[in-house]
Amino acid sequence: xxxxxxxxxxxxxxxxxxxxxxxxxxxxxxxxxxxxxxxxxxxxxxxxxxxxxxxxxxxxxxxxxxxxxxxxxxxxxxxxxxxxxxxxxxxxxxxxxxxxxxxxxxxxxxxxxxxxxxxxxxxxxxxxxxxxxxxxxxxxxxxxxxxxxxxxxxxxxxxxxx
Amino acid sequence: xxxxxxxxxxxxxxxxxxxxxxxxxxxxxxxxxxxxxxxxxxxxxxxxxxxxxxxxxxxxxxxxxxxxxxxxxxxxxxxxxxxxxxxxxxxxxxxxxxxxxxxxxxxxxxxxxxxxxxxxxxxxxxxxxxxxxxxxxxxxxxxxxxxxxxxxxxxxxxxxxxxxxxxxxxxxxxxxxxxxxxxxxxxxxxxxxxxxxxxxxxxxxxxxxxxxxxxxxxxxxxxxxxxxxxxxxxxxxxxxxxxxxxxxxxxxxxxxxxxxxxxxxxxxxxxxxxxxxxxxxxxxxxxxxx
Ligand SMILES: Cc1cc2nc3c(=O)[nH]c(=O)nc-3n(C[C@H](O)[C@H](O)[C@H](O)COP(=O)(O)OP(=O)(O)OC[C@H]3O[C@@H](n4cnc5c(N)ncnc54)[C@H](O)[C@@H]3O)c2cc1C
Ligand code: FES
Ligand code: FES
Numbered sequence: 001x002x003x004x005x006x007x008x009x010x011x012x013x014x015x016x017x018x019x020x021x022x023x024x025x026x027x028x029x030x031x032x033x034x035x036x037x038x039x040x041x042x043x044x045x046x047x048x049x050x051x052x053x054x055x056x057x058x059x060x061x062x063x064x065x066x067x068x069x070x071x072x073x074x075x076x077x078x079x080x081x082x083x084x085x086x087x088x089x090x091x092x093x094x095x096x097x098x099x100x101x102x103x104x105x106x107x108x109x110x111x112x113x114x115x116x117x118x119x120x121x122x123x124x125x126x127x128x129x130x131x132x133x134x135x136x137x138x139x140x141x142x143x144x145x146x147x148x149x150x151x152x153x154x155x156x157x158x159x160x161x162x
Numbered sequence: 163x164x165x166x167x168x169x170x171x172x173x174x175x176x177x178x179x180x181x182x183x184x185x186x187x188x189x190x191x192x193x194x195x196x197x198x199x200x201x202x203x204x205x206x207x208x209x210x211x212x213x214x215x216x217x218x219x220x221x222x223x224x225x226x227x228x229x230x231x232x233x234x235x236x237x238x239x240x241x242x243x244x245x246x247x248x249x250x251x252x253x254x255x256x257x258x259x260x261x262x263x264x265x266x267x268x269x270x271x272x273x274x275x276x277x278x279x280x281x282x283x284x285x286x287x288x289x290x291x292x293x294x295x296x297x298x299x300x301x302x303x304x305x306x307x308x309x310x311x312x313x314x315x316x317x318x319x320x321x322x323x324x325x326x327x328x329x330x331x332x333x334x335x336x337x338x339x340x341x342x343x344x345x346x347x348x349x350x351x352x353x354x355x356x357x358x359x360x361x362x363x364x365x366x367x368x369x370x371x372x373x374x375x376x377x378x379x380x381x382x383x384x385x386x387x388x389x390x391x392x393x394x395x396x397x398x399x400x401x402x403x404x405x406x407x408x409x410x411x412x413x414x415x416x417x418x419x420x421x422x423x424x425x426x427x428x429x430x431x432x433x434x435x436x437x438x439x440x441x442x443x444x445x446x447x448x449x450x451x452x
Pocket of ligand 1: 042043127186187188189190191192193194195210231254255256257260263264265266267268269270271272274276277278279319320321322344345346347362
């Protein structure tokens, strides 16, 4: 089947999509967007997290056919040209990235949290990231990154010149 | 495989009548796992996410009617006041990403004994609304669950909504698991006070082939509270009453030993959950009446 979907602001089309395939497969294998990672394919790890109509979801659990006429935003769509999003910047600076496999999903989940709750408490951060697993960092640096991004976003004039 | 994409409920029902083998897909949080792991290869998928009728809720005559496709996140944000038990159970489902997609319709469609909404729907006295081109019928939650992952829908039917009595009376839900997120219940329990009917609802999950009501526990406690006039003038519950309630709840279960826990553990845990949640609900009720 054919799927028409807006991805990162651009209308995209994919042909010969198998009816049972996931949005994650569509993004990675057909649309050339390998940022979202495939680790568990069962909703447990969050490494495939993307925005679907502005709501974070596990793209491995969305059928490709369900995104017809909808809007998807992946980790590739967060940066503004060459300028990383403050969340991405904070992950790099806080050392929240080791092997990096969980990072795209965590960045999208954290990005959504800060959109909804600009100054989250620690329990709010933990709750928002509860669906994202990281096997490397032990999470502390990830929490640091989210706190840093929150601070940066609150005072945008101070960020940018790193 | 076919991918069917109805835009309206009427279209969906026509398609389901023509293709009873089509598997409905709402949030996909159960269906896609089965597809990704090749546990299921249906002849067709019937996508319900384009149907506006399924994605709204409304309230009238003391009942909240929740469209089958309303995700948990919205139940938590929009219905926490009116349906405290369902909102509580919804908060414990999976993770934010799962709650953004997963629906009560899907929980009912999957009919897993471990599904978190089931004990709440049973205790609250909910009704499942099922529709086909032949018409709409109302199935009391008590009659909906037939066996492990089996339910009372006919092959041409879709769940359109679940109707739950709105309440100001306390309800509680509790589940046992290894962490706070991403937990399939080892066992779960819901209690709902129905002061207008001098009645208590109670149900267990993940502790029998189907979710089920703890009828003997309901009757014992309802009779106890009514005979001591406690609906009008609540007093702190006697330990012996709470303990007996817990025992009867555990007796309602017929759990198995599995990787998540032993049958004996489940029974013990259920009696503890029952005592505790009743304690919280009753304290809350006493505060409201006073
Ligand atoms: C990582 C993870 C964690 C989870 N954690 C929990 C948890 O903590 N508690 C819990 O209860 N569940 C949990 N689940 C299971 C799942 O999220 C829930 O059962 C959810 O409610 C399913 O809803 P859905 O809309 O995604 O269903 P879908 O996957 O779309 O459908 C599920 C079933 O219902 C049928 N169906 C869907 N809608 C209808 C309808 N309107 N009419 C008829 N049939 C229909 C489908 O054909 C399918 O058989 C988890 C799943 C995952 C992947
Ligand atoms: S790959 Fe989707 S949640 Fe793990
Ligand atoms: S950095 Fe390796 S899994 Fe998180």
